[in-house]
Amino acid sequence: MNNNINFEHKMYAHCETGTLVSLLNNAGYQITEPMVFGIASGIFFGYFETKDFPFPTFIVRSRPGEVRENLAKALNIKLKKFKFKNADEGMKKLDSLLEEGRVVGAQVDFFYMDYFPEWMRVHNNVHFVNILGKEGNNYIISDSYHREIAYLDQNLLRKARWAGGTMAPKGFLFYPEKLDPSVDLSKPIPKSIKKAARNMINLPIPFIGIKGIYKFADKLKTWPGLARDIEHLSHEIMKINILLEDQGTGGAGFRYMYATFLKQASELMNNPKLNEMSERIMEIGDDWRKISYFAAKIGKNRDLGEERIAELSDMIRKQGDAEKVFFKELKKVY
Amino acid sequence: MKEKDLYIEFDTHKLVYYAEKEDNSYGPIISGSHLSANYLDDHWMKRKNLEEKLRKQVIANEISPIFYYMTYLEMGPKDLASRANMSMRKLSKTFKPEGFNKLKVSQLKRFADIFNIPVFSLFQTFLIKDEDHEKLELQQAATDNELYHITIINLK
Numbered sequence: 187m188n189n190n191i192n193f194e195h196k197m198y199a200h201c202e203t204g205t206l207v208s209l210l211n212n213a214g215y216q217i218t219e220p221m222v223f224g225i226a227s228g229i230f231f232g233y234f235e236t237k238d239f240p241f242p243t244f245i246v247r248s249r250p251g252e253v254r255e256n257l258a259k260a261l262n263i264k265l266k267k268f269k270f271k272n273a274d275e276g277m278k279k280l281d282s283l284l285e286e287g288r289v290v291g292a293q294v295d296f297f298y299m300d301y302f303p304e305w306m307r308v309h310n311n312v313h314f315v316n317i318l319g320k321e322g323n324n325y326i327i328s329d330s331y332h333r334e335i336a337y338l339d340q341n342l343l344r345k346a347r348w349a350g351g352t353m354a355p356k357g358f359l360f361y362p363e364k365l366d367p368s369v370d371l372s373k374p375i376p377k378s379i380k381k382a383a384r385n386m387i388n389l390p391i392p393f394i395g396i397k398g399i400y401k402f403a404d405k406l407k408t409w410p411g412l413a414r415d416i417e418h419l420s421h422e423i424m425k426i427n428i429l430l431e432d433q434g435t436g437g438a439g440f441r442y443m444y445a446t447f448l449k450q451a452s453e454l455m456n457n458p459k460l461n462e463m464s465e466r467i468m469e470i471g472d473d474w475r476k477i478s479y480f481a482a483k484i485g486k487n488r489d490l491g492e493e494r495i496a497e498l499s500d501m502i503r504k505q506g507d508a509e510k511v512f513f514k515e516l517k518k519v520y
Numbered sequence: 521m522k523e524k525d526l527y528i529e530f531d532t533h534k535l536v537y538y539a540e541k542e543d544n545s546y547g548p549i550i551s552g553s554h555l556s557a558n559y560l561d562d563h564w565m566k567r568k569n570l571e572e573k574l575r576k577q578v579i580a581n582e583i584s585p586i587f588y589y590m591t592y593l594e595m596g597p598k599d600l601a602s603r604a605n606m607s608m609r610k611l612s613k614t615f616k617p618e619g620f621n622k623l624k625v626s627q628l629k630r631f632a633d634i635f636n637i638p639v640f641s642l643f644q645t646f647l648i649k650d651e652d653h654e655k656l657e658l659q660q661a662a663t664d665n666e667l668y669h670i671t672i673i674n675l676k
Contacts, residue, residue: 197550199536219548220538237598237608240591297593298636305563306533309595309634333534341662345633350603352596417566424563427555432535436548437526442538446546468540472521482555486562 189319190289195328195335199436199443202253203228204330205291205314210263212289215365219436223247224447225374226256227382229440231509233393233402238352241412241422244402244429246439248385250312250353251293254360260374262366268359273348276357277340280317283359289328290317293358295349299329301336311353317343331434375451376520382444383517386509396513399506406499407492416488423498424485427478438478441471459519463512470508477501523549530557575645584620585642586611589635603634629667638662638669646671 198204270276530552613619
């Protein structure tokens with residue numbers, strides 16, 4: 187089997203953008219991770235309380251898969267995609283694509299990626315990796331969160347691709363079939379910025395965008411009543427830090443990555459206003475990071491009384507105010 | 521955030537973050553996780569306490585091993601029901617020992633796969649005393665028989 191040993195593996199901040207950047211760069215199409223994220227209008231906010239999750243949670247990026255689809259549309263990339271009802275068929279198809287020498291993107295449940303230590307692994311059906319080849323019973327994996335190329339047992343990969351559950355991977359595979367090097371990156375940028383701003387300020391859903399940040403600030407005050415005990419509450423409050431910083435966001439809930447996109451876009455478009463907006467979202471990101479640090483500290487100290495939770499809630503509300511002003515102004519740039 | 525303010529030396533958990541570089545450009549850096557570098561001990565302690573609490577509830581017949589693992593692995597009931605190909609109503613019955621006792625072996629196997637444990641781990645727990653952690657480790661090895669695992673106790 188062709189094991190794509192020339193594929194250059196690199197760490198990236200986020201698995202979906204990282205998988206795409208890796209596939210494109212290795213195919214000779216040079217693009218950065220922030221550019222992929224920005225062009226795909228990936229910046230977002232949503233607050234959720236559903237039975238899918240054992241506790242309220244929030245997201246800071248668009249729906250999984252949307253970055254890939256938006257990017258392909260914007261850059262005229264033809265993606266070949268596969269979903270399977272039958273696991274045997276899906277594993278066979280993967281092997282045949284690898285035999286052809288292709289590197290294949292795959293959606294998997296992160297929980298089964300046993301090259302990470304157990305304490306990092308949770309059930310999350312929207313993890314993306316590139317599969318480079320197969321050696322014996324192990325698949326060769328390029329995972330954006332892992333420092334080196336990793337190996338994963340075929341039974342685990344099978345479980346990870348057919349995990350079932352919320353946003354089940356259903357064996358999803360993809361690879362870029364046709365690239366269009368003639369596309370000028372500056373063309374889709376204005377539209378993508380407008381779309382991102384619209385998603386943050388105009389969607390009429392009370393838990394999405396800026397409204398979602400305010401919802402989070404309000405609902406946080408109910409968390410003590412939802413937790414099993416003080417240690418559970420501490421865990422959930424400290425997870426605010428994980429969701430903002432460590433769960434593949436590039437820091438500050440993707441705000442640092444979006445700042446980097448606006449900076450790169452400013453240079454590409456020769457637009458100083460975008461540079462100014464880049465610096466502003468970087469500062470907003472710094473305030474999200476303060477929230478992360480604060481949440482970790484009060485969680486660790488079990489300093490989780492009404493007053494402290496209200497303080498954290500106020501900090502989040504202020505982020506809503508800051509992002510409302512920011513995205514309204516960003517929408518006006520184009 | 522400036523690169524120098526963001527960077528943390530912590531080799532165990534490294535991630536890519538975006539930061540402001542010395543030359544005012546923005547770009548990726550690889551840094552240790554602030555949370556892992558500073559609060560991992562607290563995480564271990566809470567996990568240990570949760571495991572003990574859930575184990576006592578299983579032993580007291582208050583909850584089933586399904587509920588134990590669902591809670592320990594932070595899964596939502598709707599997500600677990602979907603993974604187990606069960607209705608929420610049917611799943612909730614398995615949270616109690618009476619419902620758990622009625623599960624078929626094939627259903628137990630499905631749950632074991634979801635939790636990524638051998639089937640026998642739904643019926644027993646191996647514990648290493650705190651003082652022996654430095655000396656011993658447990659290894660659960662799968663065999664060609666998917667219901668049969670071998671537990672190996674290794675001297676470190």
